[in-house]
Amino acid sequence: MNIGELAKRTGLTPSRIRFYESAGLLQTVARRPNGYRTFSPEAMLALELITTAQQVGFSLDEIRVLLPATGDDWNHDALLAALRRKVGEIESLEARLAHSKAQLMGLMRDVESRPGDADNMSDARRVLSRVLSKLD
Missing domain, CATH: 1.10.1660.10 (Multidrug-efflux Transporter Regulator; Chain: A; Domain 2)
Structure with missing residues (x-):
C-alpha cells in the first residue's frame, strides 16, 4: 500500500x-x-x-x-521489563502528584482561613512559613 x-x-x-x-x-x-x-x-x-x-x-x-x-x-522478556519499568515510573509520578496536591490543598486552606484583618505581607509570611516547614 x-x-x-x-x-x-x-x-x-x-x-x-x-x-x-x-x-x-x-x-x-x-x-x-x-x-x-x-x-x-x-x-x-x-x-x-x-x-x-x-x-x-x-x-x-x-x-x-x-x-x-x-x-x-x-523479545518477550525485554518487552515485559520495559512495561514494568514504565508502570513503576507512572506510580512514582502519581505519588509525587498526590504529594503536590496535598501541599496545594493545605495552602488553599491556609489562604481561606486568613484572618480578615491581616495584611497581605503577614499572610504571605504565614503561608511561606508553612510551606517551608513542610519541606523539612
Whole structure:
C-alpha cells in the first residue's frame, strides 16, 4: 500500500509516517520505480504500536529498542521489563502528584482561613512559613 492509503488507515499524516521511517521505527520500505514508498500490511500494526506506546509515555528511543527487527521477532522478556519499568515510573509520578496536591490543598486552606484583618505581607509570611516547614 502507498503512504496515502497507510495514512488513511492509521489516522496518521504522511509526514508523521515518513518521520517514523527516518527515525528507524518502521522497517525499510520498498520503493516503486517512480520512487513512491510501498508499505507492507505489518506497517499498520507497527504504527499502531508506536502510537500507543507514545501515548502511554514511551520515548521514541525506548520504542526503537523494543520494536522487533521483523514483525514476529519480539523479545518477550525485554518487552515485559520495559512495561514494568514504565508502570513503576507512572506510580512514582502519581505519588509525587498526590504529594503536590496535598501541599496545594493545605495552602488553599491556609489562604481561606486568613484572618480578615491581616495584611497581605503577614499572610504571605504565614503561608511561606508553612510551606517551608513542610519541606523539612
